[in-house]
Amino acid sequence: MQEKEQNISPIKQRILFFAGTLGISKRDFYTKIGVSRGTLESKTGITEDVVTKFFATYPEVSVEWIMTGAGEMLNISPSCKKKSNKSIEQIENKDNAPAVSFNPTVGKPYYDVDFLGGFNEIVNSQVTIPTNNIVIQGFEKADFWCNVTGHSMEPKINHGDIIALHKCALEDIQYGEIYAVVLDTLRTIKILRRSSDPKKLRFVPINTTDYDEQEYPVERIMNVFEVIGSISKFF
Template sequence: MKEKQQEKSPIKQNILLYLENKGVTPYEFYKESGVTRGILQQNNGISEDNIARFLAYAPDVNIEWLLTSKGSMIKDGSTDIQISNDTTTSAMPTTSMNPGIGTPYYDVDFIGGFDEVFNSQVNIPATNIVIRGFEKASLWCNVTGHSMEPKINHGDIIALRQCTLNDIQYGEIYAVVLDTIRTIKILRRSPDPSKLRFIPINTEDYDEQEFDKSRIMNVFEVIGSISKFF
C-alpha cells in the first residue's frame, strides 16, 4: 500500500479555486479579507473564524460547493447566508457546547477505537456540530486513511447514523464495525448471500474485500463528510 502525504483540505482548495476564478491573488485576499496570512498554503484544516471571514469576503460563493465540492461555485440568486445561533441550524458549520443544539462530535478516529467510545455510557462528546443538511446524523467522528478518496479524505470528519443490516441500500457508503476491524466502504451484494462486498473508491491503492455478515457488530450509514474546520 502506498504512503501518501497529507493533502491540503478540500475547503482550502476550493477557496483557492474561487480566488483563481476571480483573478485575486492570495496576497490581495489576505489583505482584504482578514483571513490568517499564509493559511491557504498550509496542509491542515481551517478554523471557523477563517471560514466566516472568507464567506464575508465572498458572499456569492455557494456554501455547499465550498464544503463538499458539490454543485456550482457561485450560488444562484441572492439568498443571504444564515449564520447559526443557539436556536437555528447553520448554513456554515459551527460548534456548540449546548447539548441540545446540533449533533455530538466525538474526537476519535472511526478506524481506531470508535466502538469503545460509542458503546461507553459515560463518554462525553467534545462538542456538538451544527450544520444544515446533516440533520439525519446521530454523531460525528474523525476519519483517517485514503481508501475512500476523493469522496472522503484523510482528516475529514464524518456524519454517521446507526442502522441495521436490513437498512442497507447497496451501492451506498457505510461505516462498519466487524469483530476484528473497522472500515468505511461502499457495500454491495456478494454472490454468497452470507457475505457482503466492501468496495473502496480508491481502487488504485486498495482492493475490494468480502466479509461474512456474521462478523458485523455494528453498521452506520455515512450521511456525509466535511473537512475538519475547528
C-alpha cells in the same frame, strides 16, 4: 440493602460535558473540583457536596442548566445572550457554514476519536462525553460525528475529515451507498454491495488504485452506520 444499578445521572452527564469543553484532562478537572474520577463516572446519583464543589470552582456555569438541562450552559447577561444567538443564526445561514455548539441540545455530538481507531469509546462507554456539538444544515439525520483515517474512500472522503454517522440495521442497507462497518476484528468505511455468496457482502473502496475490494461474512458484522456525509474539520 444493595443499591440498584442505574444509568449515569443527567446532572453528571452535563458536568462531564462541560468538563469536555475546558481543554484540560479529566484528571486535572477532578483534581480542581476536589473529587475522585469514580464520583462522577459511576452509575449512581450525585450528592449535594459534589454539586457544591463544582459550582464553587466554576461559578460561571448555569445552575439551571446543570440541574435541569434548560437554558444556556454558561451564565451570560440577556444582552449578551441575544447577541450570541444572533451570531449563531448568522453562521448557520451564511452559505450553510458549519458551527460549533457547546450546548448539548443544539446540533449533533462530535467525538474526537477515529472510527478506525478509538471508536469503541463511543459504542461501548456510557460516560464518554462529546468534545462539542456540530451544527450544520442537511445533517439532521446523523446521530454523531467522529474522525476518519485512511485513504480508501478518497477523493469523496479524505483522510482527516469528520464524518456524520447514523446507526442502522443490516436490513436497512441500500447497496451502492457508503457505510461505516464495525466487524469483529476491524472497522472499515466502504461502499457495500451484494456478493455472489448470500452469506457475504462486498466492501468496495473508491480509491481502487491503492485499495482492493474485499468480501466479509455477514455474521462478522457487529454494527453498521450509514455515512450521512463528510466535511473537512473546521475547528
